[in-house]
Amino acid sequence: MDSSDGAAVVVGVDGSEPALRAVRLAAIEATRRRRPLRVVHGFIWPLLHVPPSAPAGGGLREQAEQIVATAVAEAGTAAPGVRVTGEIIDGEAAAVLLGETATAAMIVLGDRGLGGFSALVVGSVAIQVASYADCPVLVARGAPRGDGPVVVGVDGSESSTLALGFAADTAAARGAELLALHAYRHPTSTGPGDMQPLVYDEGLLHGEEERVLAESLAGLADRYPEVRVTPRAVRARPGKALTEASRTAQLLVVGGQGRGEFTGLLLGSVSQSVLHHADCPVAVVRGPR
Template sequence: MMGERHPVVVGVDGSVAALGAVSWAAEEARRRGAPLRLVYAFELPFRYPPGVVEQDSLRDALRREKDGYLEAARAQALQTAPDLGIEAVTVDGTAVEVLVRESETAAVVVVATRGHGGFTGLLLGSTSVGLAGRAHCPVVVVRGASDGGPVVVGVDGTPVGEAAIAFAFEQAAALGTDLVAVHSWTDPALANALAAGYLAVDFGLLEEQATVVLAERLAGWQEKYPQVRVTRQLVRDHPTRALLHYADRARLVVVGSRGRGGFAGLVLGSTSQHLMHHAACPVAVVRTEAPHGGAGVAPG
């Protein structure tokens, strides 16, 4: 591993989408003063089983192909950050297995939303759950433009989401941009169901409580990052719609990997997958256990 700083790791597969992820990762590495690690996951295709084609010849051909992918990725990274320290490696294994192992020593793992080769379908279905749920550092899914706008963070109102808030503040400070903290405190569908059942619910009180919770979750971080201007948004809507609304004008959306309240099941359910597939900007997924990604420790 290059240097003493934890590298920014990016998955490479030769696709145009992956080159966009490389650009994002190179800029992130430049800001951190960290090396960039380009990783190609090498696995023989299932459609060419032993006996159908000569395995050694196939492996050699695929390895020559990956060399071209890595060189293109290196050129893309240097175009973004000319003085960046870069390491390019090929690792045997599936995309998720490889990147989960890489995340053990990475500051951030960066992937594209779609691609081909070693990272085909990386963020489709159960594969995305495996990576986001098992990574040891924040995972950034690059999709859409990210040139301007604030960092948006989903706040679920529990200590579990602390790592996501920490990462969001860190990113906003590094980018010199604002932070928008979004807390979805009730779902209109739930409110309608309660009303139809003639249950007495004091929504004014619920909103007041949500205001206090949001302030408590942000207080320490605002003190640690006084240069970051924070806008608090209490949203009476489904978390998916709330975050997608703010993602339209965001530079990055940050969410925790698990939680309850307004963001229950954000990564392991349909909400996270919808966000990954439809957000107009990159999406960062941060697990509670983020030992070296710059998040996860409450401010003192």
């Protein structure tokens, strides 16, 4: 895993408990990847033309500084020795984090933040950043686990290939098994405009989908000989199959957009589904726009 470029793992904080969970996750991830950790807080009040000293007994800027200081201390506790810095940046949270993605190794954030509607499973900031980021986005969902496999969704798309590489890197860094899960429902179209057959042989279909999975994994064992890779092809809705696998996984990795999804979508339906329902942290890996 190349960390010579000096790119940091960046975590967004807002003082909420989900953000502190993200800090702990980010600190451990930065240590594993031998990268510095950068704690960032989006300070929106100047954009709203609110006087910095408006609250009685203390200024808004001081509150923001306390949020960052608490997060930096939390990172040091979670991963002693991690190289961590903190910064307050004027701007709305999603915009600030997206501004970091061009130079970050990874963005980490909580699934919800302060001011979010409690009924929302995943907050708007997480969805926006995962939709537009130029680097992998790790969302602190579900239960943190130190064991279990790294699970990656594989469907043969370009986005899936990027996700597979990230997942293999992560499995190597964690000393974990890599479960490559390919979920399918119908025969695969082989070209634009192709129609799926109305009648097909289930055994032949499964064999064909296993071939798609094997082709996606070709060469992976040579690049990552230390990682035990388990391929699994199942007939199921991809979002449902990945969510079920997340119950025993330490990390779930998906591409930003899968095979057969509309190319105009910034974040595919499968990625959105697991962000809302997974029972472990989720990494979304997007290709270049």
